[in-house]
Amino acid sequence: MPVFDVTVPMHSEMPLWPGDPPFELEFVRTLAESGVTNNSRMAFSSHTGTHIDAPLHFIDGGATVDEIPPQALVGPCVLVDVGDVDLITRRVLEDLNLAGRRRILFRTKNSAWIAERFDEGFVAFSADAAAYLVELGPMLIGIDSPSLDPRGTPGHPAHMAILGSGTIKGAIEWLALAGLETGQYDLFCGPLRAVGAEGTPCRVLLVRP
Numbered sequence: 001m002p003v004f005d006v007t008v009p010m011h012s013e014m015p016l017w018p019g020d021p022p023f024e025l026e027f028v029r030t031l032a033e034s035g036v037t038n039n040s041r042m043a044f045s046s047h048t049g050t051h052i053d054a055p056l057h058f059i060d061g062g063a064t065v066d067e068i069p070p071q072a073l074v075g076p077c078v079l080v081d082v083g084d085v086d087l088i089t090r091r092v093l094e095d096l097n098l099a100g101r102r103r104i105l106f107r108t109k110n111s112a113w114i115a116e117r118f119d120e121g122f123v124a125f126s127a128d129a130a131a132y133l134v135e136l137g138p139m140l141i142g143i144d145s146p147s148l149d150p151r152g153t154p155g156h157p158a159h160m161a162i163l164g165s166g167t168i169k170g171a172i173e174w175l176a177l178a179g180l181e182t183g184q185y186d187l188f189c190g191p192l193r194a195v196g197a198e199g200t201p202c203r204v205l206l207v208r209p
Helices: 090-094 127-136 157-163
Strands: 003-005 024-029 039-043 051-053 074-081 103-107 140-143 170-173 183-191 199-207
Touching: 051 183, 090 127, 103 183, 127 157, 140 183, 157 170
Parallel strands: 074 103, 103 140, 140 170
Antiparallel strands: 003 199, 024 039, 051 170, 051 199, 074 183, 183 199
């Protein structure tokens, strides 16, 4: 039963959204010093690396990460590839046969670099694509992109539509999907159970049935 880790590794040189604080790992106690344990502290943005956006990220009064239903985070999913497009539009999605899918992961050409750098020209969803996803009604979506919206999009319509839908419980961003076959998987997404948070890093695993 093959298990694939589609999480971007967290380290001090990892790619970040411009302006976000770097990932830090510091040992505050060592075996050499204490004779007992190694203990460390970590510091990072709630949207560092592979992470989940809860509705609160863009919706005032929206659900927090700890309020995302566990059943949205674990279960059958489909991985689709949108090809070489520069923008995911409704027309692109209509060709993918997504009706009835409860968890959908989208691979784009971002996967060629997503674990190595930040590229301002990343592929994301158009406003009409986001509206179409809301019509489809999945519980969870994910993408190999730093954001649901293209960089600099006024009003962030994809975030607003998806996180404000009430049906899509969360959106995973910055997935590492290079090299995987498209098709059916079992998904495990484990965000931190951070009470009141609008997003947290998460470990995302795919199991091939």
